[in-house]
Amino acid sequence: MEELKQKIINEGQVIGTEILKVDCFLNHQLDVAFLDRVAKEFYERYKSQRIDKILTVEVSGIAIAVLTAMYFGVPVLFAKKLQSKTLNEEMYEAQVHSFTKKIDYNIRVAKKFLNEEDHVLIIDDFLAKGQAALGLAEICDQAGATVEGIGIVIEKDFQEGGSILRDSGYRVDSLARIVEMNEEEIIFGEE
Numbered sequence: 001m002e003e004l005k006q007k008i009i010n011e012g013q014v015i016g017t018e019i020l021k022v023d024c025f026l027n028h029q030l031d032v033a034f035l036d037r038v039a040k041e042f043y044e045r046y047k048s049q050r051i052d053k054i055l056t057v058e059v060s061g062i063a064i065a066v067l068t069a070m071y072f073g074v075p076v077l078f079a080k081k082l083q084s085k086t087l088n089e090e091m092y093e094a095q096v097h098s099f100t101k102k103i104d105y106n107i108r109v110a111k112k113f114l115n116e117e118d119h120v121l122i123i124d125d126f127l128a129k130g131q132a133a134l135g136l137a138e139i140c141d142q143a144g145a146t147v148e149g150i151g152i153v154i155e156k157d158f159q160e161g162g163s164i165l166r167d168s169g170y171r172v173d174s175l176a177r178i179v180e181m182n183e184e185e186i187i188f189g190e191e
C-alpha cells in the first residue's frame with residue numbers, strides 16, 4: 001500500500017536495525033482517517049471470503065481490528081494478555097514469546113466467543129517472528145474455527161514470521177513489507 005510506505009518513510013523511526021517505531025500513527029497516537037484506509041484495504045482483499053469475526057491481541061491490534069470490522073459488519077475479539085479477576089470462565093489459551101519485550105506471556109480468549117462455526121480474519125499491527133499470530137491461530141485451532149487469513153499492517157520481511165506462517169499454510173496479507181532498514185533508509189519489498 002503506497003500511502004502506508006510513504007507514511008512509514010515520513011513518520012517512522014528506525015531503532016537499530018530491527019525495531020520500527022510508528023507511534024505517531026499506529027502504536028500510540030492513532031491517525032484514524034489514515035487507519036480507516038488501511039482497514040478498507042484489508043476489506044478489499046478479504047471481501048470475497050466469509051469472515052464472521054476479526055481476532056487480534058491487545059493492545060495495539062485493537063484499533064485497526066475495530067476499523068476493519070466496521071467494513072465487514074462483524075465483531076472484534078481481542079485476546080487478553082493479563083489474567084483478569086473477571087475472567088472466571090472457560091478460556092482458550094496460548095503462549096507467546098514477545099520479541100520486543102523479550103518475555104513469554106499467555107493470551108486468552110473466552111470459549112463462549114469462538115467456536116467451530118467461525119471464519120476468522122486475524123489482524124495485527126506488526127509481523128516480526130510470527131509468535132503473536134501463531135498464538136492467535138492456535139487459539140482458533142483450539143476452538144475449531146477456520147482461519148481465513150492473517151492481515152498485517154507492517155511485516156518485517158527480514159525476520160522469520162512471514163515465512164513460518166506462509167509455510168504453515170496460512171494466507172498472509174501484509175500492506176507493507178520491509179526487507180531491510182537502518183537509521184538512514186527503509187527498503188520495501190513486493191507486497
Ligand code: 5GP
Nearest residue numbers: 018019020099126127128129130131132161
Ligand atoms: P511477533 O510475534 O511477530 O514476533 O511480533 C509481533 C508483535 O510484536 C506485534 O504485535 C507488535 O506489537 C510487536 N512488534 C514486533 N516488531 C515490532 C516493531 O518493529 N515495532 C513495533 N512498534 N512493534 C513491534
